[in-house]
Amino acid sequence: MNSIEIRPITKKDNKETADMIRFVLIEQNAPKTGTAYEDKALDDLFENYNKDRAEYFVLLENNKIIGSAGIDALEKGSEICELQKMYFHPKARGRGLGEKMMAKCLDFAKNKDFKSCYIETLPSMKAAQKLYLKTGFKYINQRLGNTGHYSCTVWMLMHL
16 A cells, blocks of 8 residues: 655755656756756755745655645745745656645645745646646736746746
């Protein structure tokens, strides 16, 4: 029987999580520039999310990381958080695990008193957009904040 778990990232998860995210970006033919692929934070996710209003979650199946996502303030002191670096290995897709991860992240955001949640994604990531819409995100016409992900030209917002 498969064991599924969603939990906060630990320091020992950093490399496996970064490797999984880069694998997914390559598999999706995403640009390496202007996306999470080149983020300096990608190799140190535990350290980068180790603060009061931030959390990064990993999705494990039989103790192997097959998905991940995080929440952090869009800008320091902001009432808007960002759903960040949400990626799933092909093994995780189509099983309802994205909905479970979204619920975990959005519950965390609500508990930290964020009022809205922002996300940006690539135009080609249609399955992700479908999930975001189903969850309550709506398309917006402008980028919020300065994430550095200039290749991500689809912006969405959800009021919590």
